[in-house]
Amino acid sequence: MKRKTLFVLMALFVVASLVFAACQPKAEEAAPAEESAPAEEAAPAEEAAPAEEAAPAEEAAAFEPLVVSADCKNNKMKEIAAIDEMTVRFTMCKPDPAFLAKIAFTPFFIYPQEWIEANANEANKETLLSAPVGTGPYYIESWNRGDSIVFKRFDDYWGDAAKTQTLVFRWATEGAQRLLELQSGTVDYITKLSPDDYETVQNDDTLQFLPVPNPNIMYLAMTNTFEPWNDVNVRKAIAMGIDRQRIIDNFYPAGSEVASHFTPCSIPNGCTGESWYDFNLEEANRLLDEAGLERGEDGIRFKTAIYYRDVFRVYLPEPGLVAVEIQTQLKENLGIDADVVVMESGEFIAESTAGNLNGLYMLGWGADYLHVTNFLDFHFSRSNPQFGDPIPDIYEVLEEASTIADPAEAAPLYEKANNAIREFVPMVPIAHGAPADAARADVENAQPAVLGPPDLWTFVPGDRDTLVYLKAAEPISLYCADETDGESLDACKMVTEGLYKYNAAGDAVPTLATSCEANEDATVYTCYLREGVKFHDGSTLDANDVVRSWDASMNAASPYHIGNTGAFEYPSYLFDALMNQTDE
């Protein structure tokens, strides 16, 4: 009987094996299809001829202008319409003087209409996230996960062609490793130099030391939906009880400064209003006593946690050390016993921005565009829960200010908003960092940008035809309409372009548009597209590409509204809310 059972089992095993074997070819077929998709998308860029052949067919077809619209609720964007083949009109529910500065930002870059319609779905999501097609100076040849991204020069680029045939993005989380690779000549440019390495690079004739003029802020945040952070006096006590100068002096590179306001002063209206609280232990402890948080026998008032991610950022070069320093200061100065909790980067961002962290957390922000709305509106808007319940005294003033085009006219409102931030202390601004990059001495035109990555296509790496760019981390995805990850945005900028871009000074200047004209109250912008711009897939830029790209990112009801997380945070925050967004 036992033997019979054994035979039956063996027979079943053989049948199962056969079934698996039969399925195997299908799986093999499917895998290369997914993997080769990026290459297929990239390939047409090399083959200019088929694209040219396709063009007459496109021209022959009658142009059917796309229009996307929404009712005015919380959203700012009302309608995006192709007026003719080369004209797009953006209509907003309320004035937006910072519109051009916003559309120069990577999440609003343009993809071919056909590419979005083919890939913005669950079946082709992998292609959507890993092989973007744009009009940029490079196209993606391959993304070798965990290792590198290889870009190739796009020969049909409408502007000045990239100086190098090949651009390679690599990444190394450790600053020491990045410097070592630069010193050994295996890479041409490294980002996020460790503060301790500044002197080494400055004293090395074979290297260039490159200060990065990116405005930024590091802050210590509290979520006001948890106790005791729901008490404004406790938050004020933290604001007064931390010696921020000591943090700058010991853990930030030269050139960094204590934050007097949330927004750096280099941005107009950034530091109107009163400066932040001075370090005042007596007052801080008095506030805590008043809040009923008296010291116990061991001198401790209460226990909490300091959350952070162990990732180098321009605003926080040594997060672990700063966390321990704040832990020390909280205990010594205020009698608050805080555990230091390091979290995985993605989880940290998700939890902190959702307002789920019960305790203090260290986060920061680097400017995406040089307008005060990029700092204040993103963080303190009515739709952002990262500090807990949004504070009406702050966001109502910001909403009013954001409709005024003239900075001088808006100044009193931003003064009011900055004072409200100081009064309600949703977070404690700590530092404006002074980051730096480094490059090999023979790399010409190596110049960090005020905003985003440098214009790598203008770099000439000696007599080499490959430029190797070493970053701190691997991009998460390359469909940047739905990305907030800086590493992803940097990579996207090599491949895709927007209607506008930031120049070296950080000002928005036309790119795929030749110009955009605003009406009197800045509620309607009409943009005229550049003629003869080709995408990497050979198609030609027209107004429908712009509308479909914005539809996919900005319109929550669009069938193409699919991305990495589906949150589309930048489109949502920068335009108050998505179009056709449901209340939930």
Added chain:
Amino acid sequence: MAVKKETFSNETQRDYRSNSLFFLTMRNLLKQRSAIVGGLILIILVLVAIFAPLIAPYDPEAVLIGVEDVKKRADPCIHLLGCPEDQPQHILGTDGNVRDVFSRIIFGTRVSLFIGFSTVGFAIVIGTFLGAVGGYTGGWLDNLIMRLMDVLLAFPSLLLAIAIVSFRGRGLQNALLAIAIVTIPVYARVVRGSVLSVKEQAYVAASRALGGGHLHILFGRILPNAIPPLIVQGTLGIATAILDAAALSFLGLGAQPPTPEWGTMLGSERNQVFTAPHLVFFPGLAIMITVLAFNLLGDGLRDAIDPRLKQ
């Protein structure tokens, strides 16, 4: 006559003592130079751990910013070796948070020894119980226990420890529990093997014939004779436990700041391996010396206890 009788009694007692397992082991152990070195290092480490507050010149968690004129990640400064007198003496330098590295390493000895002894102690108690019960009872219970142990052994120990810590949350306590759990099967196997061989001995049969109960036979007769290999395994296991704890702390899953733990010290300064190598060198050296001490002693004990290696 009475004097003679007393002399005889003392000699007999001395002979008996000198032939006991403990004295035989100690005699054999003292013949091995490596074991002596391991033992001496261990004694020093224990003394350092006990008298840490007297040896360490600073509080290991004290940040010296504003207290002394000393820089972050300062190089070692020893006045006797030419370091300027006006500079505060930090014989192993300071770390990224401007704390005295020497004091942190001294106090780190306490943490590491505590980790080693507590995890192995816990694992031995549980492992011994499971191995003894399995080996003595045999049958389905033995099968169940040992298959469970096999499952635990099938995972790389550090990976399993990481999984346990990830599940229970980071922190020293959970790291200790994780390390203890992953080492239980080793002791369970050793004890089971010993029990299987000892339970067939004549004196166990005699005890059974005299009406001894199962508990009495297992814990009174068999286990005491199964302990020697456990001591060897435990000594070697402490070294592994210290290494595993350091690895977990290095990964940020073990001891949390500001606890002065060697693995944490290594992990927090790993980025400075080229700019401030002393910050990774000295904690690494401390781990190496401690692990070496336990390994040398463990090897020596094995040689001393195992009759097959006596010659």
